Structures are given as C-alpha cells and as structure tokens.
Amino acid sequence: MVTSYRKYLKNQAFPGMTEMETDLMKGLPLPLIQKPYPENANLIDLISPQQFSIGRIPLIDAIRNRRSRRKFKEKPLTLEELSFLLWATQGVQKLIRNGLITLRTVPSGGAMHPFETYLLINSVNSVRHGLYRYLALEHKMYKLSCDDVDLPAKINEACNGQNFIGKSAVVFIWTVRPYRTEYRYGEDSLKDILISVGHICQNLYLACESIGAGTCSIIAYNQKLLDNFIGVDGDDEIVLYLAPVGKVQ
Numbered sequence: 001m002v003t004s005y006r007k008y009l010k011n012q013a014f015p016g017m018t019e020m021e022t023d024l025m026k027g028l029p030l031p032l033i034q035k036p037y038p039e040n041a042n043l044i045d046l047i048s049p050q051q052f053s054i055g056r057i058p059l060i061d062a063i064r065n066r067r068s069r070r071k072f073k074e075k076p077l078t079l080e081e082l083s084f085l086l087w088a089t090q091g092v093q094k095l096i097r098n099g100l101i102t103l104r105t106v107p108s109g110g111a112m113h114p115f116e117t118y119l120l121i122n123s124v125n126s127v128r129h130g131l132y133r134y135l136a137l138e139h140k141m142y143k144l145s146c147d148d149v150d151l152p153a154k155i156n157e158a159c160n161g162q163n164f165i166g167k168s169a170v171v172f173i174w175t176v177r178p179y180r181t182e183y184r185y186g187e188d189s190l191k192d193i194l195i196s197v198g199h200i201c202q203n204l205y206l207a208c209e210s211i212g213a214g215t216c217s218i219i220a221y222n223q224k225l226l227d228n229f230i231g232v233d234g235d236d237e238i239v240l241y242l243a244p245v246g247k248v249q
C-alpha cells in the first residue's frame with residue numbers, strides 16, 4: 001500500500017514555524033494580488049453584486065439539494081448568472097492592508113487568495129464563445145483566445161474523455177499561482193492551497209443550486225494538456241481544479 005504521500009497531509013512547520021524563513025519573514029514585498037493582464041485587453045463589464053436579482057433561495061434549500069450534476073440543459077446562462085457565479089467564487093468584498101490584501105466571498109489561508117479563474121464559455125447570453133479570464137479586483141473579464149470551435153472537444157480530451165464537460169454552458173478552471181501562498185507559508189503551502197480551493201468550488205455548488213444550475217468538481221484531468229489549454233506554464237501557475245456549469249432546470 002502506498003502511504004508515503006501521507007506526510008503531505010501533515011503540517012511541515014506549524015506550530016511555531018521556527019525552522020522556516022518565509023519571504024514574509026525576510027521582509028520582502030507582498031506578491032501581487034492578481035496576475036497582471038495585457039494593457040490592451042478588452043475588458044467586459046459584468047453585472048455588479050449590488051444589482052443581483054438572483055440567488056435568493058433559502059440557504060437550507062441550496063444545501064439540501066446540492067448534488068454533482070453531469071447533465072445540463074441546452075440553455076444559455078445569462079450574464080447576470082455568470083456574474084453571480086464569478087462573484088460567489090472569487091468576488092472581492094474589501095481591500096485591506098493599504099490595498100495589498102483582499103477579503104473575498106470565500107476564505108483563504110492568510111487571505112493570500114493564490115487563485116486565478118479562467119472560463120471556457122460555450123453558451124452565455126451576449127458573450128461570444130471562447131476562453132476568458134476573470135479579473136476579481138475589477139469584477140470584469142476579458143477574452144484570451146480567438147474563436148476556436150474545438151475548445152469543447154479539447155477540454156474533454158484534457159479531462160480524460162469526460163464528455164459532459166464540453167457540453168456545459170461554461171467551465172470554470174482555477175489555477176494556483178503558488179508563490180502568493182509560499183510567500184507567507186513556505187513549505188506549509190500545499191495544504192493551505194488545496195483546502196482553500198475547495199471552498200471556492202463549494203460556493204460554486206451552492207450558488208449554482210440557487211439559480212437552477214448545476215456543477216461538478218473535476219480533478220481527473222491531464223495536467224499538461226490543461227495547462228497548455230489555458231496557456232499557463234505549469235510551474236509559476238498551475239491548473240488545480242475545474243467545474244463545468246449548466247442549467248439543470
């Protein structure tokens with residue numbers, strides 16, 4: 001039986017962290033909250049959280065009905081629904097520490113929020129099919145790729161042939177930029193990152209339930225194919241988790 005991985009379930013340096021000298025301890029500057037984006041990016045406005053008219057079902061019903069959904073209706077999401085799901089998963093509520101740290105709709109160890117959100121948009125009203133990136137600080141998104149009709153087929157292939165993924169209205173793909181957590185937690189970053197990303201997806205599940213949509217966590221994928229799919233290097237930025245979303249009602 002393989003058990004050697006179990007050491008990664010344990011904290012390496014806590015409590016005390018005396019052995020470890022993190023970049024925070026060295027007094028190095030905080031890493032950027034968000035990966036920079038091209039100056040000429042054409043930013044797409046999303047519906048602001050203050051304007052949401054959706055997602056108002058009782059929390060108990062969302063929790064009661066939550067299920068992993070792999071069958072989606074051929075119905076588009078509205079821009080408000082997509083905006084709501086992006087905000088529910090990574091939305092910024094507040095900037096603290098002179099604008100260097102964010103507080104969001106989900107928790108993250110040390111409020112480091114080391115994640116970026118990419119979207120494969122197949123069917124969202126008034127949004128062209130393609131690959132996009134969400135900018136949590138701006139609550140906007142921009143398109144990464146030119147139209148590629150094969151994107152759904154490519155993501156299915158990258159996810160070991162789980163063909164329901166490409167049939168969704170939108171696929172959320174979360175990457176981690178590990179340095180944002182390593183800066184603070186050094187060798188203890190692994191648990192922190194993996195636990196934190198789970199909070200994001202759980203919010204997606206519950207937010208989906210509240211708008212008649214469904215999602216399914218996906219961890220079975222080919223790392224290289226998916227890193228290439230969204231154009232990250234697989235080291236400074238690594239695909240970590242994804243979740244297709246579609247209407248189920």
Ligand SMILES: Cc1cc2nc3c(=O)[nH]c(=O)nc-3n(C[C@H](O)[C@H](O)[C@H](O)COP(=O)(O)O)c2cc1C
Nearest residue numbers: 066067068069070159162198216217218219220221
């Ligand atoms: C970390 C994680 C990874 C998962 N990966 C996949 C996956 O790759 N494909 C899939 O169809 N379901 C995946 N699932 C969904 C589980 O199969 C599902 O949660 C489980 O069967 C229980 O069903 P429920 O979510 O409806 O309660 C994953 C769930 C989690 C939490």
